[in-house]
Amino acid sequence: MPAPTTRTLNDLVTEGWSRLARLYNFPIMQRLAYQPPQDDIIARLKLSGAQRIADVGCGTGIMAARIQRELRPEVVYGCDASPGMLQQAKSRSTHVHWINRHAENLGLPDNSVDAVVSTHAFHFFDHAPALAEFHRILTPGGLLAIVLNNPTGKFAKALQPQAVRGLAYFPTPAEMRTLITAAGFTITAQHPVHRPLPPALIPDILTVARRN
Numbered sequence: 001m002p003a004p005t006t007r008t009l010n011d012l013v014t015e016g017w018s019r020l021a022r023l024y025n026f027p028i029m030q031r032l033a034y035q036p037p038q039d040d041i042i043a044r045l046k047l048s049g050a051q052r053i054a055d056v057g058c059g060t061g062i063m064a065a066r067i068q069r070e071l072r073p074e075v076v077y078g079c080d081a082s083p084g085m086l087q088q089a090k091s092r093s094t095h096v097h098w099i100n101r102h103a104e105n106l107g108l109p110d111n112s113v114d115a116v117v118s119t120h121a122f123h124f125f126d127h128a129p130a131l132a133e134f135h136r137i138l139t140p141g142g143l144l145a146i147v148l149n150n151p152t153g154k155f156a157k158a159l160q161p162q163a164v165r166g167l168a169y170f171p172t173p174a175e176m177r178t179l180i181t182a183a184g185f186t187i188t189a190q191h192p193v194h195r196p197l198p199p200a201l202i203p204d205i206l207t208v209a210r211r212n
């Protein structure tokens, strides 16, 4: 399981998430921060009729377990590089296939899934290799749906100095479209996540594409 090449501090990130795993499931945090993007993605999956779905950077497995429970597709993979997060995920569902791998090297066969989804994790991935891996495992026409924050203004600049790019980088919506298109996808939609909080607090964007 090789580590990502440009996200040089990714092991630090995934070890950190292992330690935070128990705090992660607080209901209020889940409801305010993480549930709205999951709702948007589950609605897209429902429309697409995808039957083999991979949730990459699945964390404690809340969305992967919801996908399995609410949509009942043929197979759901929950993939994450952090053993601590996956330990929580495993206790959530025995129907999801939990995979402890990096996004850049998921180990699934070529053309084996109809949808790859990811919420609030892509900024940690090594973008081009991860997208190449999603393209490899997806069937032609398969769905890609990624939610990540789009920090704007001074806050964004504070978050993204060169010094922390080994930990995370949040592509802008335009950068997302460029990266995803270059990896062999066609963008079909891009919009802010529907959430009750003002977008300035959690400015996350859903980007949807189809594999060419």
Ligand SMILES: C[S@@+](CC[C@H](N)C(=O)[O-])C[C@H]1O[C@@H](n2cnc3c(N)ncnc32)[C@H](O)[C@@H]1O
Residues within 6 Å of the ligand: 004, 010, 013, 014, 017, 018, 034, 056, 057, 058, 059, 060, 062, 079, 080, 081, 082, 085, 101, 102, 103, 104, 118, 119, 120, 121, 124, 125, 126
């Ligand atoms: C903020 S959590 C998001 C979890 C979940 N998707 C959610 O929305 O609740 C980010 C997750 O990304 C995972 N992660 C970071 N880098 C990764 C990589 N290169 N490959 C796979 N997972 C990674 C971390 O271990 C962590 O569980």
